[in-house]
Amino acid sequence: MKTTKHSKKRIKERLGLSKNLTDKLAKKALEEGITHKETTGRLNKYITGLYFYNKKANNIRIYNQKVYIFYNQKLITVHDLPTNLKKIEQDI
Numbered sequence: 001m002k003t004t005k006h007s008k009k010r011i012k013e014r015l016g017l018s019k020n021l022t023d024k025l026a027k028k029a030l031e032e033g034i035t036h037k038e039t040t041g042r043l044n045k046y047i048t049g050l051y052f053y054n055k056k057a058n059n060i061r062i063y064n065q066k067v068y069i070f071y072n073q074k075l076i077t078v079h080d081l082p083t084n085l086k087k088i089e090q091d092i
Contacts, residue, residue, distance in 0.1 A: 001027045007075040014066065014078055026075040029068040033061025034092055043088045050079070062089055 003011075003026050008019040017025065036047050039062070047060055050067060054077075059070035065086050067079040081089060
């Protein structure tokens with residue numbers, strides 16, 4: 001599991017975790033996160049939009065109310081899940 005400098009910065013900024021924990025968190029998000037295929041409705045539409053916006057992204061996971069964008073096994077960035085979609089994520 002690899003993480004980019006950008007993803008380490010975003011994890012520190014958005015989750016308040018140290019840069020040393022980014023690889024562990026990325027691995028957990030990749031293994032346990034909700035895949036694009038598992039989503040429906042508004043959540044699916046949001047993830048599809050992120051997929052087309054991030055041209056390199058080929059693997060997007062939702063884990064613990066955050067969206068993790070991967071290119072193969074490399075974490076590119078992390079986004080907050082919009083407030084109106086957090087309830088939907090909890091129901092999946």
